[in-house]
Amino acid sequence: MQIFSGVCHEVIFSELNTSNKHDIDELIHKIDTLKEQIETIRPLAKDVEERVMQKFRLDWNYHSNAIEGNKLTYGETRAFLMEGVTAKGKPLKDHLDIEGHDAAIDYLTAFVKDNVPISQKMMKELHQILLVRPYKVAAVTPNGQPTKRWITVGDYKKQPNHVQTPTGEHTTTLPLKKTPAKMTDLINWYNKNKHQIHPLLLAATFHYQFVAIHPFDDGNGRMARLLMNLILMNKGFVPAILPKERRESDYFPALAKADAGDLEDFVLLIGEELVRSMEIYVKAAKGENIAELDDLDKKLSLLQRRLQQTDEADPFAEKTNSLSKEQGIKALFASSYASRIRSEMAKVAKNLLVSSIHLIPISQVLP
Incomplete structure (x- = not known):
């Protein structure tokens, strides 16, 4: 060294x-x-500032921990930080590391703002x-x-x-x-x-x-x-x-x-x-x-996991397992399951554009 x-x-x-x-x-x-x-x-408009800083923040939390061997995927990291959803089968320590890193970013942001x-x-x-x-x-x-x-x-x-x-x-x-x-x-x-x-x-x-x-x-x-x-x-x-x-x-x-x-x-x-x-x-x-292809892939993966998590409690999902593909599609769009898909896809689309993480606008932080 x-x-x-x-x-x-x-x-x-x-x-x-x-x-x-x-x-x-x-x-x-x-x-x-x-x-x-x-x-x-x-300064940027508030919604634009939040959108770009959400991307930076999620990328920073995910990649810095992944470099150290954290097993949470990007989508799992995002779901955990923004919605409190833990990843099935992933270590508690990996979640705590993400949570601690996110808190550390808050700490740095305050330090920059206060010029510490x-x-x-x-x-x-x-x-x-x-x-x-x-x-x-x-x-x-x-x-x-x-x-x-x-x-x-x-x-x-x-x-x-x-x-x-x-x-x-x-x-x-x-x-x-x-x-x-x-x-x-x-x-x-x-x-x-x-x-x-x-x-x-x-x-x-x-x-x-x-x-x-x-x-x-x-x-x-x-x-x-x-x-x-x-x-x-x-x-x-x-x-x-x-x-x-x-x-x-x-x-x-x-x-x-x-x-x-x-x-x-x-x-x-x-x-x-x-x-x-x-x-x-x-x-x-x-x-x-500013959404990259990887970002979209990760969000679609998150959508898939959300739907899978609810399948066990959804009698429709079990019922359609025995249907043909064509029958399943017809039944799908005639059911409440379709409403859930539309709702989840709307969330995905919204999250490609707007942040729901509360951040101090960078215009108030950076000199």
């Missing part, structure tokens, strides 16, 4: 090869151009909200025996931890005794450079260095992504959401290269996802459809 002792803008760029430096320069220019465009269209500085106290409070309460996880003793250990919540790690690389290797993180001092170094570096280097470089470097220190027993990846977006939001940007689909192909390999002192791929990854979020925001402002 490369734990810095004072990385600055010049150091970051001096280590970039010519090709990647050009790519990052172009990416920063694109980000700045989009930022100027966004500033000219703010990043501090160790704030990060510990955020960790408490994210993980909710202490819990046990599987572990291995020094002699290789399986065991269980308690995860400390809201305070720095009490036992050594490690990061598992994409190849399955375990990389030891910073020793316990050095963690508080290195977290102080990280915050001091941030405060020194927050007005000196581009927000993309600031947020990406902070993200990586936090992961390298790995200050908490658990939740370090989610914490790093939350704090990265807090830095971006403090600078007037929308959140950069790393999709789970890039976990193995881009995210973990970029972190591994950063461990060897090469941050370029990691900066490019964060920048690409920031651009994607900014382009979605601009599309929403123009009244364009």
Whole structure:
């Protein structure tokens, strides 16, 4: 792990090869151009603001947890957060992780609105909200025996931890005794450079260095992504959401290269996802459809699950199992079951356009 002792803008760029430096320069220019465009269209109408922020929020909750192995699907995440519907057969812990992450986003939003500085106290409070309460996880003793250990919540790690690389290797993180001092170094570096280097470089470097220190027993990846977006939001940007689909192909390999002192791929990854979020925001402002094909597929899957959940209690559903396809269709549209389908499809259509999650409008939060 490369734990810095004072990385600055010049150091970051001096280590970039010519090709990647050009790519990052172009990416920063694109980000700045989009930022100027966004500033000219703010504030958005309340319904538009809620629609785009619902997408960001759901994507952020789902993907950040999925990267860490959470088994809830996008549709299940959405149903749980918006309607309180738990996913059948999925672990309680997965639901609690989603709930804690959503509460952590609320916490960050309030911090941006109130312009609260990043501090160790704030990060510990955020960790408490994210993980909710202490819990046990599987572990291995020094002699290789399986065991269980308690995860400390809201305070720095009490036992050594490690990061598992994409190849399955375990990389030891910073020793316990050095963690508080290195977290102080990280915050001091941030405060020194927050007005000196581009927000993309600031947020990406902070993200990586936090992961390298790995200050908490658990939740370090989610914490790093939350704090990265807090830095971006403090600078007037929308959140950069790393999709789970890039976990193995881009995210973990970029972190591994950063461990060897090469941050370029990691900066490019964060920048690409920031651009994607900014382009979605601009599309929403123009009244364009921001629902992606994946979003529609996920919502239709949710519709299917809703209908399946009610089949057991619906005598019509059982009755039509013995009918031919043609008879079933006729019976379907002559029954109350059709009303339920129309009702559920109306909800799906509405949710493609309008948010029912209560959010503080971003125009009241971002500078």
